[in-house]
Amino acid sequence: MPKTHVSKSIFIAAEPNKVYTLINDFSHWTAWSPWAILETEAKVSVASDGKYFEWEGNRIGSGNMKITKEKGPHKIWADLTFLKPFKSKAKIEYTLTESEGGTQVTWEMYSSLPFFMFFMKDMMQKMIGMDFDRGLKMLKDLVENGKVNCKLTQENNQLFETVHYVGIKGTTPMTEMGLDMSKKIPQLKDYIKANNLESNGEIISIYHKWDMKNQTATYTLAAVVKTLPQNTIGHIISGTIPTTKVNKVIHTGDYDHLGNAWTMQMMMQRNKEFKQNKKMDPFEVYKNSPFHTPSEELITEVMFPTLD
Known part of the structure; x- marks a missing residue:
C-alpha cells in the first residue's frame, strides 16, 4: 500500500x-x-x-x-x-x-x-x-x-443580495494571503476616492481557484460599491455578485483560524448537507475591520453559493 x-x-x-x-x-x-x-x-x-x-x-x-x-x-x-x-x-x-x-x-x-x-x-x-x-x-x-480565538456558526439556505464591486485579481501563495490583501486594500481605497465612487467600506474576497499542488490561491480582493464605474484602468477590475442562495459559515476570531471555516464548508458539501452551485465562486465577506477591531471579535462570513 x-x-x-x-x-x-x-x-x-x-x-x-x-x-x-x-x-x-x-x-x-x-x-x-x-x-x-x-x-x-x-x-x-x-x-x-x-x-x-x-x-x-x-x-x-x-x-x-x-x-x-x-x-x-x-x-x-x-x-x-x-x-x-x-x-x-x-x-x-x-x-x-x-x-x-x-x-x-x-x-x-x-x-x-x-x-x-x-x-x-x-x-x-x-x-x-x-x-x-x-x-x-x-x-x-x-x-x-x-x-x-475561533468560533464557527453555520446558517444554511441564506439569501445573499446583489453587490457590485471593484477589485484586484491575482494569484498568491496561501501563506502570504494576509500580506497580499494588506497591499491591495489601500489601492482599492485610492481608486474609489479618485473616481468618486460610493462605498460602504465592505471588503469581499472571491476565490476562483485553490491550487493544492502549488499551495496558491487565485482570488479577487474586492471593495463593495453602490454602482459600477463606467470604465476601469490598469489592474483594477469591476463586477457583480448576483443575488443567490448561500450556505454561510460565520467565523468569529483571528484570521489565522479562517481555514477552519473553509474546511467546515468543504466537509458539509462532501457530506451532502447542501448542493454547491459550482458555476459561482465561493467568497468571504469581512464584516468589520482588523484595523479597528480586536482579533477575537473579527467576523468573517464564508459563503458557498448553493442550488435550490
Whole structure:
C-alpha cells in the first residue's frame, strides 16, 4: 500500500511542560483539534486517564486514538485508527523541542492508503498537512492566550443580495494571503476616492481557484460599491455578485483560524448537507475591520453559493 508521511511544526512561546500537558491528556483534545471544531455535536468519549479517546460524527467520521508511549515533556507516541469514512491506521508522533523563548512542536503521521486510493497520495498528504497546520495554530493560541480565538456558526439556505464591486485579481501563495490583501486594500481605497465612487467600506474576497499542488490561491480582493464605474484602468477590475442562495459559515476570531471555516464548508458539501452551485465562486465577506477591531471579535462570513 502507498506509504504516507505528514510532518508539520509550529513555535509556541511557552516551556515544553506547559505544551506537553495539553497534548498528552486527550481531555483537552476538543479544544484544539482541527476536526472537532468542524462538528462540535460529534460524540467524543475520553478514558479516565486521558490516554485514549473515541469519536463519532456525521462529518468527521469515526475512530479512536491511544497514547502508547511517553517521554515527558518531549515526546508522545500514539496509535490512530480511522473507522469511517474508510478504515485506516496511522502512527502519530508529537515532538517538543525546547527553543529560545519557547517550544518547537512537531506533529507527524506515518500511515498508508488503500491500493485503490494510490493516486490520491499527494493530495491526501497536503490536505492532512493543512489540517495539522490548523490544529497547531489552535494549540498555540490555547497555550499562549488560554483560549482559542475561533468560533464557527453555520446558517444554511441564506439569501445573499446583489453587490457590485471593484477589485484586484491575482494569484498568491496561501501563506502570504494576509500580506497580499494588506497591499491591495489601500489601492482599492485610492481608486474609489479618485473616481468618486460610493462605498460602504465592505471588503469581499472571491476565490476562483485553490491550487493544492502549488499551495496558491487565485482570488479577487474586492471593495463593495453602490454602482459600477463606467470604465476601469490598469489592474483594477469591476463586477457583480448576483443575488443567490448561500450556505454561510460565520467565523468569529483571528484570521489565522479562517481555514477552519473553509474546511467546515468543504466537509458539509462532501457530506451532502447542501448542493454547491459550482458555476459561482465561493467568497468571504469581512464584516468589520482588523484595523479597528480586536482579533477575537473579527467576523468573517464564508459563503458557498448553493442550488435550490
